[in-house]
Amino acid sequence: xxxxxxxxxxxxARVLLDELKSWTGKTxxxxxxxSLSVLLADDGPPDMWLDFKRTLLDFRSRQNARIFDLSLADxxxxxxxxxxxxxxxxxxxxxxxxxxxxxxxPDHFGQIDQSRLVRxxxxxxxxxxxxxxxxxxxxxxxxxxxxxKRRRLTEEDIFRVQDVGKQLGPISFARAFVxxxxxxxxxxxxxxxxxxxxxxxxxxxxxxxxxxxxxxxxACNRFNQLTVTLDRLLLSSFCxxxxxxxxxxxxxxxxxxxxxxxxxxxxxxxxVLGGIAFExxxxxxxxxxxEFVLARDLIQxxxxxxxxxxxxxxxxxxxxxxxxxxxxxxxxxxxxxxxxLRIRCEDMKYLQDCGTxxxxxxxxxxxxxxxxxxVGITSFQGFHVDRLLLPES
Numbered sequence: 001x002x003x004x005x006x007x008x009x010x011x012x013a014r015v016l017l018d019e020l021k022s023w024t025g026k027t028x029x030x031x032x033x034x035s036l037s038v039l040l041a042d043d044g045p046p047d048m049w050l051d052f053k054r055t056l057l058d059f060r061s062r063q064n065a066r067i068f069d070l071s072l073a074d075x076x077x078x079x080x081x082x083x084x085x086x087x088x089x090x091x092x093x094x095x096x097x098x099x100x101x102x103x104x105x106p107d108h109f110g111q112i113d114q115s116r117l118v119r120x121x122x123x124x125x126x127x128x129x130x131x132x133x134x135x136x137x138x139x140x141x142x143x144x145x146x147x148x149k150r151r152r153l154t155e156e157d158i159f160r161v162q163d164v165g166k167q168l169g170p171i172s173f174a175r176a177f178v179x180x181x182x183x184x185x186x187x188x189x190x191x192x193x194x195x196x197x198x199x200x201x202x203x204x205x206x207x208x209x210x211x212x213x214x215x216x217x218x219a220c221n222r223f224n225q226l227t228v229t230l231d232r233l234l235l236s237s238f239c240x241x242x243x244x245x246x247x248x249x250x251x252x253x254x255x256x257x258x259x260x261x262x263x264x265x266x267x268x269x270x271x272v273l274g275g276i277a278f279e280x281x282x283x284x285x286x287x288x289x290x291e292f293v294l295a296r297d298l299i300q301x302x303x304x305x306x307x308x309x310x311x312x313x314x315x316x317x318x319x320x321x322x323x324x325x326x327x328x329x330x331x332x333x334x335x336x337x338x339x340x341l342r343i344r345c346e347d348m349k350y351l352q353d354c355g356t357x358x359x360x361x362x363x364x365x366x367x368x369x370x371x372x373x374x375v376g377i378t379s380f381q382g383f384h385v386d387r388l389l390l391p392e393s
Contacts, residue, residue: 317347
């Protein structure tokens with residue numbers, strides 16, 4: 001059976017893109033992006049794709065939606081949503097898709113990022129974002145990449161990364177794979193002032209040079225093991241990427257703090273961590289809470305700061321950041337965050353009054369900055385901030 005043919009239920013991404021470029025539709029229409037590629041590309045069980053199709057057909061019927069085929073794993077829908085029905089419609093769709101995943105891929109259920117599973121893009125305010133997103137699907141890809149069959153991440157791949165790190169050494173590894181992004185304060189005058197820089201391993205560079213045939217999605221715990229290995233390489237390269245000890249942040253797994261590499265990192269800095277903020281993902285903190293408390297105390301005792309990373313706007317204020325004993329948190333900007341940030345405004349104001357500093361990250365448009373200002377955020381990070389920081393021509 002040709003699964004891709006059987007699963008096709010709508011027009012192509014090209015048709016949708018052309019329509020949006022000349023959009024004259026209703027102002028309450030939203031683009032809903034539905035993605036199973038957060039789990040896998042195209043190697044799921046055949047019955048799963050058919051159940052996925054049935055779920056989308058049922059959604060189309062219930063909501064009078066128009067469905068578009070972006071890829072086998074990614075679909076889009078044009079549907080009328082109001083502030084009164086949006087949360088219910090999106091929630092019901094998420095539940096239906098989660099049921100499909102639980103039935104066919106139960107081992108991956110706990111690894112799902114729901115923020116990417118179903119995303120809402122209101123065309124009234126984010127039409128340009130929708131167009132930019134769809135252009136990715138209609139841009140021709142190199143033939144050799146399109147035909148290459150990708151495989152799952154394995155333990156041998158992690159050993160391969162370790163070997164690459166040994167062969168290159170800290171200096172060459174840093175030059176080849178370590179990237180950075182500036183964080184800036186942007187006030188009412190809209191002039192960005194750089195306050196720090198985050199260092200991280202560029203996963204796209206790593207994939208293209210070390211893992212051209214590997215599919216990271218659906219890697220689950222194996223991917224977490226890979227990130228711990230990358231943490232070790234990043235720590236080993238730190239003196240090369242920040243030789244002048246400028247204020248910066250690095251994103252780590254909680255587990256990494258208890259590795260030999262972190263101990264060596266501490267000794268190299270004479271047990272002083274001033275000027276460095278260590279970012280830990282909120283999900284990682286909650287999963288390894290006891291270990292996080294030990295890691296937090298160790299870092300803070302040596303003058304470092306601790307930041308909670310990857311906080312969804314929906315959970316801002318739900319997880320008690322004050323009890324976590326951290327000085328700052330990074331909130332992810334994504335579709336729908338503008339409404340949730342306003343809803344959580346009072347919770348965030350209370351935390352800010354108590355000394356917690358928020359940074360809005362993954363900022364890709366001016367709306368993020370405007371909404372951030374509404375809820376008292378003046379620290380931002382993302383591609384839009386990068387563009388604002390470019391020298392004027």
